[in-house]
Amino acid sequence: MAVSKSFLVSSKLETLLSNPNDPSPSPAPLIRIPTCPMNNNGSRRGLIQRARCEISSSKAASVSALEQLKTSAIDRYTKERSSIVVIGLNIHTAPVEMREKLAIPEAEWPRAITELCNLNHIEEAAVLSTCNRMEIYVLALSQHRGVKEVTEWMSKTSGIPVSDLCHHRFVMYDKDVTQHLFQVSAGLDSLVLGEGQILAQVKQVVNLGQGVNGFGRHISGLFKKAITAACSHEASAHASSSSARMLVVGAGKMGKLVIKHLVAKGCTKMVVVNRSEERVVAIRQEMPPGVEIVYKPFDEMLTCAGEADVVFTSTASESPLFLKEHVESLPPVADGRLFVDISVPRNVDSCVGELDSARVYNVDDLKEVVAANKEDRAKKAMEAQGIIAEESKQFEAWRDSLETVPTIKKLREYCERTRAGLVERFMSKHGDGMDKKTWKAVEDLTRSVVNKILHGPMQHLRCDGSDSRTLKETLENMQALNRMYGLDVELLEDKIRVKVEQK
């Protein structure tokens, strides 16, 4: 679709100039128009109105504004590529009351993506909303304005004042975002039970994002790569983990949570003991294919415990279900049988912990488990860092290599425009009476001259991102060509056009 320069520039200026309260550190006015004097009180509002009026009224002014654009301070849009940014609030930074207000149900994610991409400086978006985190991933034309717009959007949708959001939010850019999402997806950013499902939730972001316009190439690429990295990490972790036999006693709310957690951790078979079978049947129906939940009645609890390595207890029984003499009589297992008792009052009697054949954790001990878990996580995180670093490097290289594509396209278009223009001029002077064959020969000859000359620059622009030194050189070459042929301004126009067309 052809969009005139005057339309493009004035529309963008409308957008850029229409926010006089923006505290951006960029110098004001954004574009200096020499013919536009300050109004009486010299206010910026006056200048803006004047600028709007002059720009929309004359194409020449627009072209001149475009020239100014090339040299003005807002060339941050052209000098810097768009940034991937995450703005989030999670278990580490914000209380649950705040996370509840921010939560966006899955069915609303596509709408949220569209709304975010309608913001002036947002090109692509994704929403990761779980009970432990609300994180918005965007591709932003400007980091500062992108963060500001998304925070305001979050405030509007949640009703939480911007100042509170700013107090509790975290913001990361580019490589740090990659690192963060890869760690989140691998479960390395989680605290306790439940967050093991995070990988499934990250996969859901990709599933629901398919076909949504704003879930573009950069953001979807980031999420897909995060899933690959998490799967590699999980595969290597599972390869080294033992296949312990699991027993869950109790199938209420907490029992269900335990079962879900075990499944998320890769456990595909477990025995569940409960007084009534119905609850177990209901839980079984919620499980993904391939997970086997074996129901056993309450009077078989001790036999089942004898056949398990790990026993989780989560019933509302007022008296202990496992006494010392019960556990003592069970067949031993290597390293001792592990009891994890999350019930209050306790289901596993305190004396059971005196046995060499049993290790018992209750709710209070869980705090220590969390601490120990953190240490273990730190160790695992170190191991996973290798995988994450490698995957993250590959993703960054892929993103970098994407950067050169528009330049290649623009440079080709620029040369083709120049060639076609010169041929046209030549034909208007000498083309009279030229036969079709000669005319085609001129076309072919000029095309092959252009192709021959372009061959070298194109070679230096193409890269597969596998060699970081070559990649750096390639990006330098790209920037040099952008500067030499003024392609960066054309690239800016393209971005603006996309935003204008969206609106």
Ligand SMILES: NC(=O)c1ccc[n+]([C@@H]2O[C@H](COP(=O)([O-])OP(=O)(O)OC[C@H]3O[C@@H](n4cnc5c(N)ncnc54)[C@H](OP(=O)(O)O)[C@@H]3O)[C@@H](O)[C@H]2O)c1
């Ligand atoms: N909910 C929480 O946020 C939370 C957090 C931490 C710890 N806890 C503790 O976890 C335990 C379970 O809580 P919940 O929220 O899962 O409760 P729930 O949803 O009401 O479920 C209760 C479970 O206990 C079983 N049960 C009740 N009385 C029993 C008895 N006398 N003997 C054997 N089984 C009995 C029930 O079996 P039937 O299905 O046969 O009735 C059911 O499986 C409680 O001790 C609670 O204090 C709860």
